[in-house]
Amino acid sequence: MSGAGRLIVVGLGPGDPAMQTPQAAAALAAATDLIGYGPYLARVPARPGVVQHPTDNRVELDRARHALTLAAAGRVVVVVSSGDAGVFAMASAVFEAIDHGEATWRALDVSVVPGISALLAVAARVGAPLGHDFCAISLSDNLKPWDLVEQRLVAAAGAGFVLALYNPASRARPWQIGRCFEVLRGVLPGSVPVIFATAVSRADEAVTVVRLDAADPALADMRTLVLVGSAATRMVAREAGTPWVYTPRGVG
């Protein structure tokens, strides 16, 4: 039966089912086994006969090896991520496991189904802050040294990129986002727009737009994406609601 096994790494999008692609839905419908962080699995409609393997949100490499082992045994395994599967999510762990794992895993039918990443969903929600060159950086120092995070923040902000900051804060990493703003205030004007977006497209969505010199680290938790504009990024006041934020297409 091992010839029939497959592994599909699927991005579910930010939460609203209307932002999940038909390709992702088709992969979920084909699965015999679903693997992922419990709250993400809870977003997948239950189907009789499908085995769910909920995990916590760490141990990505163990989860990837488990998925590969099941696929090698002939199962159709779908590994789910929120947002896009390849942006600070499970796809990288799967290929890392293949790279360092069983030789036979290289012959498996493995594919990745992209999803609407948080950075795209948040940008759309407030206007077009990613309208020009941009970077995505994880602020987690679980897998890289904090000094490197600071170097990258300075390099990217200093060169005029808009920044999408993933994993800005958690209970175990409470101070990094505050330090990040300190670093950025040394490089960028205080007037630069900062967007805190939590649970975008979900019932408890919260979006706040402030200036960098007024950015409050307490607005970020583990479900928040933070976008920091460049010196060119503009706020446009509206009659009601948060201002639009966009970065012009041209500079100079």
Next chain:
Amino acid sequence: MSGAGRLIVVGLGPGDPAMQTPQAAAALAAATDLIGYGPYLARVPARPGVVQHPTDNRVELDRARHALTLAAAGRVVVVVSSGDAGVFAMASAVFEAIDHGEATWRALDVSVVPGISALLAVAARVGAPLGHDFCAISLSDNLKPWDLVEQRLVAAAGAGFVLALYNPASRARPWQIGRCFEVLRGVLPGSVPVIFATAVSRADEAVTVVRLDAADPALADMRTLVLVGSAATRMVAREAGTPWVYTPRGVG
């Protein structure tokens, strides 16, 4: 009638209808007027009574003003982009037009529907090259000076970001991608993986994975996205087909 007007900027995804979100399909179904570059409009199923306004792929600001004028007159206007609407696409031009246009445009019902951007679609196609910090840079020097492009390439590659290079080449900009590789060879090891991906998810899709020291600028045209790995990005040979490419989640 002007109270009923709306403007929705929609990302159609990379081409495969299975990668277009239900949210995008719903916006297209609500439109009275469709505005966009001809080949993108050709991807939208025709509906009786819907007015199509095809344009060429420049004059974004004129197109945005036209869309806003129609929405202000009570039409339900959908502006279509390929990929995501906010990544080197039409959303930024729409908000730039609002920022500098009629005061009444700020009261219009404007929204953005995100789509699967080329960088996510290409990354998924080859593995997980965006598994760690990354940047998106347009190589077009129509709207920014070329010196700034080079500065950003050096800053981002030097700081360890994976690079997604939009607009790598066109008939009017034939040399930029070659010069870009020269610049990057001064900063990155020659072994870094480079992905040329043209028309991903479409019938004429072409994906090539090479080393930076062997990257041939002739592989890029105006429909190509180029991904350049970091020093940490790895290729994993498969039994058949192009190698997987991924960037590990951790460094240091």
